[in-house]
Amino acid sequence: MAASFIVITFFAFLLELCSSAVPLSSVNRGYNSPFYDEVRQLLELNDALHQQGNLKKRYEMEKSYKKDTPKAVKNWPDSQLKLGQVSGVAVNSKNQPVIFHRADRIWGEFTFNDSNHYQQINLGPIKENTILTLHPTTGKVIAQWGANMFYMPHGISFDRHDNTWVTDVALHQVFKFRPGESEPVLTFGQRFEPGSDLRHLCKPTHAAIASTGEVFIADGYCNSRILKFNAAGGLLKVIPNPPEFLSLVVPHALALIESLDLICVADRENMRVVCPRAGLYNIRDSDKQALTIQQPDMGRVFGVASRDKQLPEFLSLVVPHALALIESLDLICVADRENMRVVCPRAGLYNIRDSDKQALTIQQPDMGRVFGVASRGEIVYAVNGPTSPFLPVRGLTIDPKSEAVIDHWAPEEGVLLIQ
Template sequence: MSCMQHLVALLALCLSLAAVAASSNHLPGGVNLNERFFNQVRALIKRRMQEKNCARVHCPLSNVHLQPPLVDDEVALQNQRSYDNVPIPAASVPTPVLVENWPTEQHSFGQVTAVSVDPLGNPVIFHRAERYWDVNTFNESNIYYLIEYGPIKEKTIYLLDSKTGAIKSGWGSNMFYMPHGMTIDIHGNYWITDVAMHQAFKFKPFGSKPLLTIGKRFRPGSSVKHLCKPTSIAVATTGEFFIADGYCNSRILKFNAAGKLLRTIPQPPEFLSLQVPHAITLLEHLDLLCIADRENMRVVCPKAGLKSSHGEGEPAATIQEPDLGRVFGVASYGDIVFAVNGPTSMLPVCGFTIDPRSEAIIGHWGDFKNPHSMAVSVNGSALYVTEIGNNHQTNRVWKYVLA
């Protein structure tokens, strides 16, 4: 069953349950009905049906609206973003298509927590080898329990062949304790987060010592000099970079190329409440930083402030629909955002294509169990998704071509 078929069946089930329980206002088991949720479900079904009909007659996505947006006054209308209600033409939106039997050989990875693509188009993965993150990994103060075991002895970073998925080379042994995020910038530098060490690093490929370190080793904190289980890094072509300081602080830190802190997102009086920013990606053309705001079950895109400080840090686009669920990974190409959710109640676990300009999900694809990260190649030809599990069969990388 495809992601869309699963979604339609699930929504139909939800409405059936709502009808059965309407007289008592309770679901089986005594759970109160959330009328707002079911209103959203009904609206989503209507929207999906309109999108389906539009696809048949090739009508523009801008015609698919449940109701026109409300404008409070003339000033608000004048201050709307220039890209509001100007969706990306459907013909120019790439569709991820799974590459069957990739990789051509089976690998024995640990939990594959991150994937990125180097400037030559090679996918690179970051994995935990024999390590697992469970209830015994950290104490209540977020201190890593297992420091005495030392760093992971195996290579934690593997460069793969884009055509076959075969391992071409590897490094990162005896360096990391609990891998999480990895981003490769346009110059080939590796930007890495380790949740056990509460640090973020910049490395040259195969480097044994970091070029830059943010955070205090094994010392979690919420000051501007500390990180606490950082999740992800996004790097601009200008050299500025953003760290999602993820599980504890639920904030984004913006730095200049030399590692000087420029600002925190959000900061008073900005209204942007994040709950576990799990992954981030930059859309430099739109000057947006799009965040997988995991526990808020949305993708939110504040202004990045790379082109102008006007409105920096303020939410410029928010994508939150009933089928999105807990968002674990985001990646971008051009003005399009790709996302994957993770296990969320009864929702299907799949991929999403998002247009931040119209704040809409414009496509569903893939079928996953427990995806954790994703990346798009520099030329936009391929998209990779990683999954984590408890054995080698469930720790893997999927490749999609963008057709």
């Protein structure tokens, strides 16, 4: 049994918060009569009874999803785009195509040496904007960025929060950028250093991100493997993983089908698409044999994408250690201790229709195991606990709406004690 013992300083801090908190008078209480309380309880009981059927619903919804054939749109774009080699295309949450291109940079015979080191560092990063957002109807450029950042662009993708994930084969790195920001909040791999250990990448090709926050990276041209990380960048798994035998040769692109718990790979030089288990929901199924799609006229497969219908949320908690209710936002925030994060699903207090929305997730590499949470207004205060010698035990101030840690704190006279 894990119990939390926090120094008097932190308790005093929480007591001060609680004593000074004001009633949430701004929230409409019109539906809080005993009658509506009974109705809500019955609805919540019904939801609980059907909770076990969530995975079944996922499969049924996926089966019923209409399969359509992609068609070229004539006269699109309606104006000429100035592009170099286009290495990646993705679509954001607004259905806007986003292009990742190389401008005047060309991947040629002498771009890399035999040890996969980039040979044109002296050229510096590409000076033009490499990421272009296009209008879905006209194809006109409505936003662009990425100048003086990348050396040899490759893959681009988006997660459910519209964070941009890109790979650069020259840098041997993968980056995560928040919307509107040009500094990465997460980086995988070592700059200009190819390698095959778990700290290095070698010409990574693409990334796919699950709604749970887990990240899949195709470590493509040299290592021919898929690396699975948690949302904070901690390695969870390498695919293929013994005893599974799955020989990949240049995994060039990834597509997640969360409803089937599959990560599909464009296995380029094997001229096939192969779909091993993603291991998002049912760990016991993660060692099942991969599904393989291959036929004589398939050729080398360069890209894959999936279209997964919006499905009921599946939230995996590992030791939910404390709770904080934010009634004004209709959130119940959880100290998800062993997942090293704070996650805030809908509480379903006021608007039943919103109760199935995706949970807000706050997680970063230095967060550590989260033991306690408390709230004041629309801010969450969390305390981590012993995780590693390199992570201090301290408090964190969290803005759940932006899913960000906005401050860190600890007593001046000592450290927080968590057991």
